Amino acid sequence: MPLNAFPKVRTRIAPSPTGNLHLGTVRTALYNVLFAKKHQGEFFFRLEDTDRQRSEEQFTQEILEGFKWLNISWDTPEVPLHAPETLVGLGEDGIVRQSLREAVHSSYIERLINEGKAYRCFATVEELDAMREAQKARKEIEKYDNRSRALSKDDSEKLLSEGKPYVVRLNLGADHVITWLDLIRGEVSINTKDLGGDPVIQKSTGQVLYNFAVVIDDYEMQISHILRGEDHISNTAKQIAIYEALNFPIPAFGHLPLIFTKDKQKLSKRKHGDIASVNTYKTQGYLAKALVNYLLGTSYNSAKYGEIFTITEGAEDFQITSVSKSPAIYDIQKLNWYNRDYISKLNYQEILTYVSRFSKFDLENNSLFNSSQIQLIVESIQESLDKFEQIDEHINYFFEDFKLDDSTLITIAEEGKEVIHEFISLIESGSLDFADQNSIKNGINSIGEKLNLKGKKLFFPIRVAISAKTSGPELGFIAVLLGKEKIVERLNSALLETSHRN
RNA sequence: GCCCCCAUCGUCUAGAGGCCUAGGACAUUCGGUUUUCAUCCGAACAACAGGGAUUCGAAUUCCCUUGGGGGUACCA
Structure with a gap:
């Protein structure tokens, strides 16, 4: 596809360090990476850390660690074509920090004022509140009425010299429709009259607003394609107005759908x-x-x-x-x-690394089992793990004894006790080979024949007695690893507990 | 309120006018394998929000309605 006026595809992710790394941010980043990769472009990282109230270094660290964990890396922007020397705010780590670019932002504000495309508005907060109240009373739509557009240059200079506080607003001009061909949504149009009046681009503190900083930074970083969440659609209209005022080439926009929860609310x-x-x-x-x-x-x-x-x-x-x-x-x-x-596709070395990190048992240096036994244990539950956090609930009975609770004991029942008794005597008769899974299994089968039991009635009592669980690897497998003594001990203790219960 | 966006099985999606009695995946249910459990295999369930228009023909194009969401700051 003919991309646009930009020489190269460049995308970016621009998170604010005002909270933990959000799933939505990652998803947006991922699509930006995908798009850049597909078009042999570059992907940049910009930290939007200008909100001093809410930004915290700890969040910056979390975000960076998160990206590292996810193995999402970014390119370092080169010296921009449009900007004079180096890209202000670019760090060794390839990250552009917006907070370091405030002087750059201000210089563009000045340029717009000089060109008459932006103006100072000295209206006080109280004045604007009153204006909105009046609009509300008249059942009009509440919005800034562009009153300061009319301020003459002399009046403006005068108020400025008096040290009156002001904001800078972009002059949107006569009402017109802003349209862009959204990469995902197709044509999107927004009328400037619905933008709430001439937008503030610089606060009375001198700091520029988000919509302005974004445009400047994306321009100097030569971002060609901006893929972001759908919640930015109305920002895009304002930003395009800023691109136009500045005479910057306009990148392509694509607005990704949001992630919702089941209650259809934005995941937050x-x-x-x-x-x-x-x-x-x-x-x-x-x-x-x-x-x-x-x-x-x-x-x-x-x-x-x-x-x-x-x-x-x-x-x-x-x-x-x-x-x-x-x-x-x-x-x-x-x-x-x-x-x-x-x-389930992990090889043993990989899964051992993960599983060791999440288990309270020292798997790699274990006194109960040697490394090949550990491997057997881990591999036996590899496919039943949703997440590594669950590791110990699958393997704990190999490493420690347990007490059966009522809900587990109930599965043993009367017939079950008999099964357990039979199993104990079989083991003690010495006819089972604890080095051989099949020998154990055959032994259990013979009990089934003798008592005329099969399926759950035969296997569950033994399984519960030796593992406190109704699911897990083959019984023979477990028995071989735990060994004769431990098995007998657990069978006896299960019998004891059932009798207590009854 | 105003503006904008969205609308196929419970969920994620395929579907760019006839290939659609709408396909796949997850979930669920039921079978088979495993004399248990997990795995695996097989099957079932289940959707084009509603109404108009265009067309020989519409899930697919257009309009309206409804529903959901987003935005509406001297936040990012």
Whole structure:
């Protein structure tokens, strides 16, 4: 596709360090990466840290760690063509820090004032409140009435010299329609009359507003394609007005659908807590690749790879135009499915690394089992793990004893006790080989024949007695690893507990 | 209120006028395998929001309605 006036595809992610790394931010970043990869372009990272009230260094660190964990890296912007020397605010780490660019932003404000495209507005907050009240009383739409457009240059200079506080507003001119061809949505049009009057571009503190800073920074970083959340659609109209006032080439815009929860609300930290935060997934033991794949899959399916694909594979046939327009509802079950799938494909060294990190048992240096036994244990539960956080609930009975609770004991029942008795005598008769799974299994089978029991009635009592669980690897497998003594001990103690209960 | 965006199974999606009695995946349910559990295999369930218009023909184009969401700051 003929991209646009820009020589090269450059995209960016521009998070604010005002909270944890949000799933939505990651998703936006991912689509930007995908698009840049697909078009052999570059992807940049800009930190929008100008909100001094809410920005915190701790959040910056969390965001960077999150990106690192997810293995999303960015390119370093080169010296911009349009800007004079170096790109102000660019750090060694390739990150552009917006807070370091305030002087740059201000200089463009001055330029607009000099060109008559922006003006100072000395109206006080009280004055503007009164204006809105009056509009409300008249049942008009509340918006800035552009009153200061009329201020003469002399009057303006006078108020300025008197030290009166002011904001700078962009002169939107006569009402007109701003239209862009959205990469995802097609043509989008917004009339400037619905923008709430001439927008403030610089506060009375001298700091510029978000919409202005974004335009300046994207321009100097030569961003060619801006892919961001749908919640920015109305910002885009204002930003295009700023691009036009500044006579900057206008990049292409694409507005991605948002992530919703089941209640159809935008996924937010405030309302939905931890599930919005990337850190939660890292902590619970999700694989970064699975999370990436899930996030990408929410609004995009690879024609070539279907559901399961890496970011590189996804980029092969990525079409920004085929990204879904409607919101994606957050679905933990789908994420878990991805994660199970990725976990099950891990080789042993990989899974051991993860599992060790999440287990309270020292798997790599264990006194009960040697390394090949550990491998057998880990591999036996590899496919039943949704996330690594669950590791110990699957393997704890190998490492420590337990007390059966009522809900577990109930599965043993009367017949079960008999099964256990028989199993104990069989073991003690010495006819089972604890080095051989099949020997154990055959032994259990013979009990089944003797008592005329099969299926759950035969296997559950033993399973519960030796593992306190109704699911897990083969019984023979467990028995061989735990060994004769431990098995007998647990069988006896289960019998004891059932008798206490009855 | 005003402006904008969106609308296919419960969920994510395929579908760019006839290939659609709408395909796949997740979830769910039921079978088979495993004398248990997990895995695996098979099957079932289940959707074009409603109404008009265009057309020989519409999930696909247009309009309206309804529903949902976003925005509406000297926040980002």
